[in-house]
Amino acid sequence: MVEILAARKQQVLEKGKDVFTIECEKPSTAGSVSQRACVFCGSRVVLYPIADAVHLIHGPIGCAAYTWELRGSLSSGPELHRLSFSTDLRENDVIYGGEKKLYAALKELIGAYKPNAAFVYCTCIIGLIGDDVEAVCAKVEKEVGIPVIPVHSEGFKGTKKDGYKAACEAVFKLTGKDDITPVPKFSINILGEFNLAGETWIIKDYYKRMGVNVASCITGDGRVAEIGRAHRAKLNVVQCSGSMTYLAKMMEEKYGIPYIRVSYFGIEDMSKALYDVAEFFKDDKILDNTRELVKSEVNKLLPKLTEYRKDLEGKKAGVYVGGSFKAFSMVKALRHLGMETVVVGSQTGSPEDYDYLKEITNEGTIILDDTNPLELSGFILEKGADLLIGGVKERPIAYKMGIGFCDHNHERKEALAGYDGMLNFAREVHTSVTSPVWKYSPARIKAAETARVAKERLV
Amino acid sequence: MLLRHTPKEIVERSALTINPAKTCQPVGAMYAALGIHRCLPHSHGSQGCCAYHRSALTRHYAEPIMGSTSSFTEGASVFGGQSNMLESINNIFTLYDPDIIAVNTTCLSEVIGDDLKQIINRAIVDNKIPPGKTVMFASTPSFKGSHVTGYANMLTAMVQNFAEKTGAKNNYVTLLPSFIEPSDMSEIKHIAAEMGVQYIMYPDTSGVVNAPMDGKFHMYPKGGTPKELIRASGDSRSAIALGRVGTFQAAQLLDTKCKVKTDILDLPIGITATDAFVDTLRKTAGVTVPESINTERGQLVDVLCDKAQYVYGKKVSLMGDPDTLYGLVQFCKDAGMRILHVVTGTPAGAKWDRRMKELTGEGTIVKSGAQADLFYLHQLLQNDRPDLLFGNTYCKYISRDMDIPLIRTAFPIYDRIGHSYVPITGYRGGLNLLIKVLDILMERQDRDAPEEKFELVM
Ligand code: SF4
Ligand code: SF4
Numbered sequence: 070m071v072e073i074l075a076a077r078k079q080q081v082l083e084k085g086k087d088v089f090t091i092e093c094e095k096p097s098t099a100g101s102v103s104q105r106a107c108v109f110c111g112s113r114v115v116l117y118p119i120a121d122a123v124h125l126i127h128g129p130i131g132c133a134a135y136t137w138e139l140r141g142s143l144s145s146g147p148e149l150h151r152l153s154f155s156t157d158l159r160e161n162d163v164i165y166g167g168e169k170k171l172y173a174a175l176k177e178l179i180g181a182y183k184p185n186a187a188f189v190y191c192t193c194i195i196g197l198i199g200d201d202v203e204a205v206c207a208k209v210e211k212e213v214g215i216p217v218i219p220v221h222s223e224g225f226k227g228t229k230k231d232g233y234k235a236a237c238e239a240v241f242k243l244t245g246k247d248d249i250t251p252v253p254k255f256s257i258n259i260l261g262e263f264n265l266a267g268e269t270w271i272i273k274d275y276y277k278r279m280g281v282n283v284a285s286c287i288t289g290d291g292r293v294a295e296i297g298r299a300h301r302a303k304l305n306v307v308q309c310s311g312s313m314t315y316l317a318k319m320m321e322e323k324y325g326i327p328y329i330r331v332s333y334f335g336i337e338d339m340s341k342a343l344y345d346v347a348e349f350f351k352d353d354k355i356l357d358n359t360r361e362l363v364k365s366e367v368n369k370l371l372p373k374l375t376e377y378r379k380d381l382e383g384k385k386a387g388v389y390v391g392g393s394f395k396a397f398s399m400v401k402a403l404r405h406l407g408m409e410t411v412v413v414g415s416q417t418g419s420p421e422d423y424d425y426l427k428e429i430t431n432e433g434t435i436i437l438d439d440t441n442p443l444e445l446s447g448f449i450l451e452k453g454a455d456l457l458i459g460g461v462k463e464r465p466i467a468y469k470m471g472i473g474f475c476d477h478n479h480e481r482k483e484a485l486a487g488y489d490g491m492l493n494f495a496r497e498v499h500t501s502v503t504s505p506v507w508k509y510s511p512a513r514i515k516a517a518e519t520a521r522v523a524k525e526r527l528v
Numbered sequence: 529m530l531l532r533h534t535p536k537e538i539v540e541r542s543a544l545t546i547n548p549a550k551t552c553q554p555v556g557a558m559y560a561a562l563g564i565h566r567c568l569p570h571s572h573g574s575q576g577c578c579a580y581h582r583s584a585l586t587r588h589y590a591e592p593i594m595g596s597t598s599s600f601t602e603g604a605s606v607f608g609g610q611s612n613m614l615e616s617i618n619n620i621f622t623l624y625d626p627d628i629i630a631v632n633t634t635c636l637s638e639v640i641g642d643d644l645k646q647i648i649n650r651a652i653v654d655n656k657i658p659p660g661k662t663v664m665f666a667s668t669p670s671f672k673g674s675h676v677t678g679y680a681n682m683l684t685a686m687v688q689n690f691a692e693k694t695g696a697k698n699n700y701v702t703l704l705p706s707f708i709e710p711s712d713m714s715e716i717k718h719i720a721a722e723m724g725v726q727y728i729m730y731p732d733t734s735g736v737v738n739a740p741m742d743g744k745f746h747m748y749p750k751g752g753t754p755k756e757l758i759r760a761s762g763d764s765r766s767a768i769a770l771g772r773v774g775t776f777q778a779a780q781l782l783d784t785k786c787k788v789k790t791d792i793l794d795l796p797i798g799i800t801a802t803d804a805f806v807d808t809l810r811k812t813a814g815v816t817v818p819e820s821i822n823t824e825r826g827q828l829v830d831v832l833c834d835k836a837q838y839v840y841g842k843k844v845s846l847m848g849d850p851d852t853l854y855g856l857v858q859f860c861k862d863a864g865m866r867i868l869h870v871v872t873g874t875p876a877g878a879k880w881d882r883r884m885k886e887l888t889g890e891g892t893i894v895k896s897g898a899q900a901d902l903f904y905l906h907q908l909l910q911n912d913r914p915d916l917l918f919g920n921t922y923c924k925y926i927s928r929d930m931d932i933p934l935i936r937t938a939f940p941i942y943d944r945i946g947h948s949y950v951p952i953t954g955y956r957g958g959l960n961l962l963i964k965v966l967d968i969l970m971e972r973q974d975r976d977a978p979e980e981k982f983e984l985v986m
Binding site: 194197 | 636639745
């Protein structure tokens with residue numbers, strides 16, 4: 070039996086056995102080895118891909134150093150986002166305030182790099198020493214003539230989700246700037262797609278083939294000017310709903326743009342995402358194009374998946390990811406590979422999300438919120454998973470247990486979105502699960518031995 | 529090109545750090561704490577820091593890195609983190625059952641002014657700490673110092689909390705290594721063992737962050753120095769601290785607290801510095817240098833003779849942590865290389881700057897502290913181009929931009945494996961390093977040779 074902290078008992082359930090609603094959206098229990106990050110982290114990951122802006126981290130050096138090249142958000146042009154800028158606060162600044170330093174840093178930075186906008190991230194310390202970041206930013210903005218936007222992401226002020234919200238507020242300030250540049254009739258914005266491993270490019274290509282124009286992608290391969298025109302698109306398509314629904318709501322209110330929530334992972338969700346957009350525009354040509362596109366992509370994909378499925382049929386998986394929407398898609402995508410999800414959880418799910426997870430998983434599945442390595446590894450072992458899907462801190466845990474791993478977080482090197490992404494996903498899962506290296510795993514050797522003995526007994 | 533923005537002209541920056549050549553204290557403290565057996569590092573502050581520090585170490589070592597957090601919320605930031613810490617202690621011992629909790633503070637808890645000594649005392653009074661277990665802490669504000677300072681502070685806390693002088697001297701020599709890889713920790717142990725010296729070494733991260741795969745997830749891998757040994761170091765016959773910046777404080781404390789005579793040396797990287805270590809070990813433990821160690825030394829010297837012409841006179845620039853840099857510069861000098869630049873983001877102090885300058889001689893640019901970042905290094909390199917660069921993973925952008933080969937020797941290394949398994953300290957480590965350098969330089973020579981000069985034997 071896996072031991073669970075008393076304070077966490079309501080955050081873990083077994084489908085079919087436990088009937089309560091999962092407790093979530095609360096800070097991690099003090100003392101837990103939590104896999105979660107902070108408000109600042111949430112803001113940073115969302116705004117990170119805006120490539121022609123500078124991202125200045127106001128605080129001590131660590132916060133900047135750890136988020137330097139944090140996620141593989143690719144840019145087709147400028148790459149300013151990939152550098153690390155920090156005010157590197159020292160003791161004196163902490164005592165006397167960091168406003169002067171912030172002002173000087175901004176001026177130096179903007180002078181040297183000529184960006185189209187600047188984001189200033191407030192870290193914990195800033196919230197505490199009470200720098201008037203708004204005032205400094207306003208002053209610099211006036212002097213240099215580009216948007217200089219404070220991001221209120223003090224780490225302790227909530228969870229990663231609050232960081233998403235702060236990021237949405239910051240991006241929102243960039244919208245509504247450009248009413249002149251032409252924007253085609255069938256235009257959408259993609260919200261919450263970050264171009265990890267070039268995924269935005271895959272998705273944009275689908276829309277193009279449908280006859281739909283992507284006015285801006287917020288924030289994958291993002292540009293300040295594009296976001297400035299986003300308010301003139303007809304529809305907002307929200308992919309990472311955890312992070313960007315808030316922005317969609319603000320844009321709906323101010324600009325009257327409706328939004329839909331989609332997921333680009335897995336066959337059903339991807340197809341639905343395209344159809345939903347097509348249906349929104351109610352244009353026969355677009356609808357035809359969409360049908361054609363989905364048909365040809367799925368037809369191309371399915372035979373290849375069948376190949377992988379042969380080896381993966383009946384294998385089991387654990388899923389622990391940041392956002393719960395991704396978890397839904399994973400459960401479905403794994404089913405296409407013949408795999409069952411036996412443990413599934415997220416860092417930021419809501420009660421409804423967990424209810425939905427309950428709906429789509431099998432009896433006996435462990436569903437958990439904000440887990441820790443001890444629990445996670447315990448359940449993986451108990452349920453006999455062959456694969457773990459997670460992020461950077463989960464990878465070595467899976468390997469130590471002698472099971473396969475697939476990164477579905479910031480560090481993925483393979484595009485996993487779209488139909489191409491589904492194929493990459495299948496290949497990665499297949500490679501990892503069937504790798505010959507596991508035959509050296511003592512746990513596997515033991516499991517194989519037990520299975521052999523059991524079989525002999527039967528005979 | 530990612531770095532096309534870096535201008536050649538160097539202007540003094542007053543407030544901005546670009547592409548830092550350091551990171552913050554807790555990550556070093558966390559690493560040091562992992563070098564104690566059954567110790568769980570604990571980060572006192574908000575979740576974010578802890579998550580980042582664990583990710584950083586996880587990427588660097590490709591190992592599960594454990595560490596708990598006080599999980600500050602807004603309330604804790606206003607009213608102080610005492611209740612979070614007390615609750616943490618309770619939860620950690622209940623659930624994770626470590627022998628030791630090693631707390632590091634973060635910027636946040638430092639600025640709030642949480643008094644950890646008092647909080648831990650309170651936990652003791654309230655019987656929150658089970659018998660035989662310890663909660664220790666190091667103060668690691670990141671608006672001072674760097675990850676190396678954090679390491680040094682945690683190492684000092686180990687002496688403070690455990691080293692005990694009972695009056696009954698034992699025969700051990702205590703070894704205190706600076707921030708180095710587990711492979712280097714192993715190499716130092718290897719030299720001591722080979723020389724027949726009874727030693728205590730802490731921290732010792734070998735077997736913790738380069739543990740074997742055995743099919744299980746271990747919260748506490750087999751390695752790490754047991755706290756009984758750290759305690760016994762207070763009675764040890766003498767001590768040798770390796771790497772001044774990372775160990776100075778701890779070494780001094782061991783001396784004043786327990787009256788253990790301590791020699792502070794450089795990290796044994798390269799022939800000169802390893803000789804100094806071996807010799808000090810010989811004297812202080814009263815042993816003779818065995819043939820096996822002489823052989824290791826002889827092999828390094830032999831290869832250096834064989835291939836000296838390929839390294840002699842080559843220009844190098846180095847970035848990294850102060851202690852490792854000191855060793856590496858000596859190594860490069862042993863090989864007859866010309867040192868162009870030495871840069872560390874760690875504010876290593878005027879004394880370090882001075883010693884480094886003395887070592888490198890005139891004509892080398894030495895810079896440490898806040899504005900010594902990779903942007904600055906890139907500018908230096910544009911003005912005076914080396915043949916070889918030593919540094920961490922982030923230097924790969926410069927390396928690619930300028931087509932200068934990079935040898936990864938600093939923290940962090942996210943994109944190559946081996947550093948935690950293959951040492952650069954000791955004679956054997958020197959040989960590894962030399963082979964790496966030769967490989968990369970000769971590879972270049974082959975690559976760049978005109979057709980008529982491209983030959984089989986080099
Ligand atoms: S707040 Fe301080 S301790 Fe935390 S990551 Fe930033 S620099 Fe490091
Ligand atoms: S200091 Fe605050 S903002 Fe920075 S990493 Fe830590 S929790 Fe996040």
